[in-house]
Amino acid sequence: HIALLTDFGLQDNFAGVMEGMIYRINPHVTVSHITHGIKPQDLFQASFLLRHSYKHFPEKTIFVCVVDPGVGTARDVIVVRKKATVFMAPDNGILSFLTGRDTEYFKIVPNKFIPPPASTTFHGRDIFSPLAALLSKGISINKLARTVKSIKHLDIPSPVKGQKTVKGKIIYIDRFGNCISNVSRDLFTAMTGSSFTVEINNLKIYDLSSHYQIPSKAGVLFNSFNLLEIFVPNGNASQELGITLNMPFTIKI
């Protein structure tokens, strides 16, 4: 299985052509489109959504993540293998959440499978798709790439823990306007006592909800990524509460 995640959108033919190239080489593979709606060049958003997607796909999936402002420059193309799962991306930090003993890093080296006149603007079509298709056919990573010790790192904003506060940030806003923060359930559970206040944009929220159907104007809950999320029941929290991407907020215990 191959799963694509890019900032190519669905207006143009880029995502479709990537799929075409894959089927040219391996007509028997299945292809999923996680999303092509990443904001152009937004490495963090790509990394964030891939991180919160990959565990829900088949173990042997090959993830191809093309958000690639440096396409055509000397930047490397990397492959990361974590147990049976394989990830391909430009070496720009998108994959840096993949760490741990069970993780191997590779970079693509010139090889007979990449036909020489690749474009300098669309490696999704000319390099990523063909190589992913070859991997899906069972070609060994070692024929395409060589081991490297490390890959580029992407800074992820961490919450700042005080004595009785946690200062977090809104790091993603979804289609429903739900405002997703960088405060994980684990951190929250470890920090908070019996009562707390979330303060954001002059709004205070006191209770942790377990779903979206609450009688209040706004609420917080832990979403399906296990991250603290601010929502408006049957509404759009971002629009109705004026919450924007990267907005800081405070949890007081």
Add this chain to the structure above:
Amino acid sequence: HIALLTDFGLQDNFAGVMEGMIYRINPHVTVSHITHGIKPQDLFQASFLLRHSYKHFPEKTIFVCVVDPGVGTARDVIVVRKKATVFMAPDNGILSFLTGRDTEYFKIVPNKFIPPPASTTFHGRDIFSPLAALLSKGISINKLARTVKSIKHLDIPSPVKGQKTVKGKIIYIDRFGNCISNVSRDLFTAMTGSSFTVEINNLKIYDLSSHYQIPSKAGVLFNSFNLLEIFVPNGNASQELGITLNMPFTIKI
């Protein structure tokens, strides 16, 4: 075959992750995406598009319809079987157009296939996709659900028939700006005589067209759903005629 219809949009990873979960459990099934563009929480729109889609899919399709404002609350998850076709949705009325002697209703009960820590915000990933994948592998509905007598009902606005008039409503506006009404071809044929007038938003249309290429500013025809539709040739009827969703109109005979 599994076909998905949701309000998840394509910006986030929700639709992709649903597909991933399905392939995890059944790598041999095919998955279609009817649309993920339902307006957030719009039960009527979801129901309307599903109603006008399902007959065009393979008979043994499993339709998964997730527009689910009550996710995480006590609302049921239901399965409706109509001959060889299966539908899954929250019990919120989306499936209430499925009626008749050949229709069986079920509700999901706790079962060994739903792993306990399902999220409370994304049952598309944690409940609907896994169960649909299991059904596609041949697991019997009876292992997942038990028969119920009825399901929640969704009010569909019906046209009002007078002596020499039909009062209808615009119930859907498509990407081309075509304004689709709740007046069916059958109703129209039964009601109208040799001539009629459609009056909407200070505009009068006198003739029934058989296609979009007419010399007038605006026209009406019966569309591929067999519903009366107001259009502008090579234009956008909604924008150019100021027609909005739920706008009433009158047919005079």
Add this chain to the structure above:
Amino acid sequence: HIALLTDFGLQDNFAGVMEGMIYRINPHVTVSHITHGIKPQDLFQASFLLRHSYKHFPEKTIFVCVVDPGVGTARDVIVVRKKATVFMAPDNGILSFLTGRDTEYFKIVPNKFIPPPASTTFHGRDIFSPLAALLSKGISINKLARTVKSIKHLDIPSPVKGQKTVKGKIIYIDRFGNCISNVSRDLFTAMTGSSFTVEINNLKIYDLSSHYQIPSKAGVLFNSFNLLEIFVPNGNASQELGITLNMPFTIKI
């Protein structure tokens, strides 16, 4: 393999229903969606994207291109075969870029495979999808269509070559705001000497870049379609430079 390209968008159920119809008839075929984001009724855009997509798909792909303002009128449905590749579209010029000795033209004739009550507004569902599915199952084109000598032509704006100038036009703007022109790499290479200036919207660009990461405000390069493209590094050229579709520009040598 079947690949779809339409102006149906992804909000409605049109693209999904086309796929459903295909699977009804041939459950074993794979279906790609090149894009459904063509601007409504924009024949040129459809033709342009198909032209720059088809070579990247498997050779035996059946391309179904439905941008069809004349649906339901007397316009023909055509099939073009180029070696092993098959294309279907309304006869409105979309396929006129397919020329040469290896190209055969057909038009669909009434046949037993088109069930009589096809709608007059959605031939994508009622005619194109079923016939493409049948072709994918190995039904001969000759059972559906008969040979014709020519198909409708679509005017493509050509660059105008002067002594020391080329006057081109912006013919497509992609999701990143890159402004794609009708000046091909071949034409440019044949015309220009050692130095040149691209003049557009009061802006002058002097150097040909090989990728997007340049220190200037704006640049030009040959993109993956081998067409001259105006870009802004990490930005949106269309928005930031005020470049719009069909804007003319001049290359001075």
